[in-house]
Amino acid sequence: MGAPRNRAFVRLFLVQASWNYRTMIGGGFLFALLPLLRGMGETGREEGGEGPGANPEGGGHMEAVMARHGGHFNSHPFLAGLALGAVARMERDGAPPEHIERFKDAVRSPLGSLGDALFWTGWLPLVMFLAAVLLLLGFPPLVVVMGALLLYNIPHLMVRRVTLDWGLALGSHAPARLREVGVAHLIEKVRDVGMGILGLLVGVLVSVGPGLTVPPRLPWLAAALALGVVFFRSGPAAGRVAYRMAPIVLILLFVLGSRL
Amino acid sequence: MPSGLQFCFLLASGVLAGLDSTSLGQFLFSRPLVSGLLAGLILGDPGAALPVALVLEMYQLSSVPAGGTRFPEGGLAAVPAVTVAVGVGGGGGMLLGLAFGFLWAELGGRSIVALRRENGRRMAALDAPGTTVTLVTRLHLACLGWDLVRSVVMTLMGLGLAAVMVIWGRPGRPPGGLEDGVLLLLLVPPLTVCLGMLQPDLRRAVFLGLGVMAGLVAGWVL
Numbered sequence: 399m400g401a402p403r404n405r406a407f408v409r410l411f412l413v414q415a416s417w418n419y420r421t422m423i424g425g426g427f428l429f430a431l432l433p434l435l436r437g438m439g440e441t442g443r444e445e446g447g448e449g450p451g452a453n454p455e456g457g458g459h460m461e462a463v464m465a466r467h468g469g470h471f472n473s474h475p476f477l478a479g480l481a482l483g484a485v486a487r488m489e490r491d492g493a494p495p496e497h498i499e500r501f502k503d504a505v506r507s508p509l510g511s512l513g514d515a516l517f518w519t520g521w522l523p524l525v526m527f528l529a530a531v532l533l534l535l536g537f538p539p540l541v542v543v544m545g546a547l548l549l550y551n552i553p554h555l556m557v558r559r560v561t562l563d564w565g566l567a568l569g570s571h572a573p574a575r576l577r578e579v580g581v582a583h584l585i586e587k588v589r590d591v592g593m594g595i596l597g598l599l600v601g602v603l604v605s606v607g608p609g610l611t612v613p614p615r616l617p618w619l620a621a622a623l624a625l626g627v628v629f630f631r632s633g634p635a636a637g638r639v640a641y642r643m644a645p646i647v648l649i650l651l652f653v654l655g656s657r658l
Numbered sequence: 659m660p661s662g663l664q665f666c667f668l669l670a671s672g673v674l675a676g677l678d679s680t681s682l683g684q685f686l687f688s689r690p691l692v693s694g695l696l697a698g699l700i701l702g703d704p705g706a707a708l709p710v711a712l713v714l715e716m717y718q719l720s721s722v723p724a725g726g727t728r729f730p731e732g733g734l735a736a737v738p739a740v741t742v743a744v745g746v747g748g749g750g751g752m753l754l755g756l757a758f759g760f761l762w763a764e765l766g767g768r769s770i771v772a773l774r775r776e777n778g779r780r781m782a783a784l785d786a787p788g789t790t791v792t793l794v795t796r797l798h799l800a801c802l803g804w805d806l807v808r809s810v811v812m813t814l815m816g817l818g819l820a821a822v823m824v825i826w827g828r829p830g831r832p833p834g835g836l837e838d839g840v841l842l843l844l845l846v847p848p849l850t851v852c853l854g855m856l857q858p859d860l861r862r863a864v865f866l867g868l869g870v871m872a873g874l875v876a877g878w879v880l
Contacts, residue, residue, distance in 0.1 A: 415681040416801035418778035419726055425781045429798040432791055461789060468784040468794065472725065475684060514724045523719050526691055530712055539695045539704040550686045 405433035406482065407562055413478050422472035427482060431467055434486035434566075435460065466495055472506055474513020476557050481505050483565020484572045491569060501570050512576065515585045517554070524592035525550045527599050534602045659745065659824060660701060667700045668737055669813055675733035676809025680723075680770060681802050687733065690714035690759075694736030698744065706747065707740040710755045714739065714763065726774075731766025734809065735759045738816030745824030754827050762816050773808050777801045 413426035473481055481502065488498050529546040533539060565572045660668060671693055679688035686692055691711045698707020718732035739759030743751045781797055 411683040412681065412798070412802060414684075415805065416777050416781050416798045417680060418774050418781055420778045421781060421784075422726070425777075425784065425794070425798055425801070428784075428794055432794065436791070460791075461787075464789045464791070464794065465787070468781075468789060474724075510724065514722060518722045518724060522689075525686075526689060526715055526719060529691055530715065533691075533695075533708055533712070539708070540699060543692055543695050546692065547686050554685070 402433040402436065402438075403562070403566065406430050406486075407479070407559060409433065410475075410479050410482065410558060410562065414475050421468070421470045423475070423478065424467070424469050424471040427471045427473075427478065428464060428468045430478070430482055431486060432464075434482070435463060435489065438486070438490050462495075463489060466499065471502055473509040474517065476517055476554060477509040477513040477561055479558050479562030480565045480572050480576070481509060483562045483567075484569050485565075487566050487569035493570070497570075505573055508573065512581055512585070516581065516588065520585055520588040520592060521550065521553065524588060524595055527592060527595040531595065531599050531602050534599075659821060660741065664700050665817065668697055668741060668817060669810070671696050671700065672734050672737040672813030672816065673806070673809045675737065676731065676766070676812060677802075677805060679731055679733055681805040688731075690718050690732040690736035690763075693733045694740045697737045697740040701741065701744045703744045706744045706751065709752050710739050710743045710759060711736055713756055714759050717760065717763070728767050728771050730760075730763035731770060731812075732759070732763040734766050734812055735762035735816065737813060738762060738820040741817060741820040742823045742827070745820070746827040750827060754823060758820065758823060762812075766812055769808055769812055773801075773805060776804065 409430040409432075413423050413430055416425035416429070417423055418425070467485070471481070484505075485498055485502065488501065525546050528549075529542050532542045532545075561572075561576075564575045568575060675688045675693040677688075678685055691714075694707050694711025694714060695704055698704035698711065701707070714732045714736050718730060721727070721729040723729045736759060739755040739762065741755075742758050743755030745751065746754055780801060783797060784794065
């Protein structure tokens with residue numbers, strides 16, 4: 399399964415290419431699943447001559463499998479590999495189609511919301527806020543950009559790869575692995591740190607922002623950090639407000655800064 | 659104005675940002691902070707690019723590309739926005755670049771919606787019996803190809819308009835150039851409209867727009 403797995407892993411980066419409002423990532427899911435289905439034609443069920451990959455150009459069982467997986471499906475793109483690997487494993491093990499369909503229905507929302515919380519509203523803002531702080535403190539832009547790309551993409555690539563492997567190894571039990579490693583707890587920690595760095599960003603903007611010098615700097619920085627702590631302690635609602643307000647605060651600071 | 663080589667790099671940077679936002683990996687190239695700073699480095703003035711990239715990044719962060727939500731395409735928009743900011747220069751250039759970036763990000767978001775609708779029509783071919791591996795691959799890669807075309811067109815149009823704005827906005831150039839203060843007043847309405855688009859509730863968007871306008875005018879007057 400090594401080569402098909404690698405091909406599926408590469409195809410997962412394109413899983414959203416045919417995103418649409420009807421089947422969402424369903425087409426991309428099938429596109430990424432194809433190497434695994436064809437790989438099964440060389441191992442596992444092929445011994446009985448009934449493997450899903452028995453005929454790579456369609457027809458018979460392969461056509462039925464493709465028809466089942468080309469419909470609606472959605473997930474966070476970074477966690478889609480977990481569902482993909484699990485479905486491939488279940489197909490290889492000969493699980494009933496209705497069982498596989500129920501599995502896909504069951505994991506769709508959790509994989510979407512977990513991925514959104516971990517990456518789109520957790521890790522991504524954290525990395526961007528940190529990059530902004532470093533840029534405002536005078537670090538070279540190229541170094542900061544390269545650092546941000548590395549910091550963001552190392553966990554990103556690891557999550558994509560590891561979840562695909564979990565799916566292939568554990569089949570329908572793979573989602574339980576997410577619970578075991580404490581993803582929900584990790585999300586909270588990432589958001590806490592992100593909120594602290596947002597406070598740091600506000601403080602740095604106020605104290606060393608372009609063209610804006612408001613003495614004394616230290617009390618402003620302390621106040622901004624305190625604000626970050628308040629957001630951190632008051633929960634996600636305040637966090638959302640902070641995210642919404644951040645662009646407006648920044649624009650005002652820059653406009654005022656350009657005039658001072 | 660960017661040289662031919664700089665234009666090629668800017669085009670590549672915009673296209674990469676456009677593809678990365680949905681179709682290709684989401685490796686962070688579609689973030690305004692990354693694409694905007696890369697554009698600034700290409701144009702040799704990362705300092706002028708920083709405020710534009712940073713503000714567009716904050717704007718982008720307030721929307722989450724989850725499910726079928728429409729989100730601004732700030733990464734691609736940051737490339738022409740930074741081109742304007744660097745080309746015009748000064749506070750006026752920054753404001754002009756920002757306002758253009760907001761508008762272009764919103765238009766980019768709408769182009770993604772149109773592409774997704776078209777993808778839906780294209781992928782409906784999978785509903786018919788007789789689906790083959792070749793058909794699945796061809797349809798999926800065709801969608802990727804159309805996103806490539808969309809990204810190229812949006813970047814080229816953005817850079818073209820940016821060139822016009824650089825000529826129009828640069829002080830001392832015909833038709834006379836504009837003072838920063840006048841530019842600020844001219845650019846407040848489109849900027850606030852774009853900020854208001856973030857709010858699904860139109861009534862609140864009006865309040866948000868009024869608040870930002872009042873804040874900007876207060877900052878300018880006081």
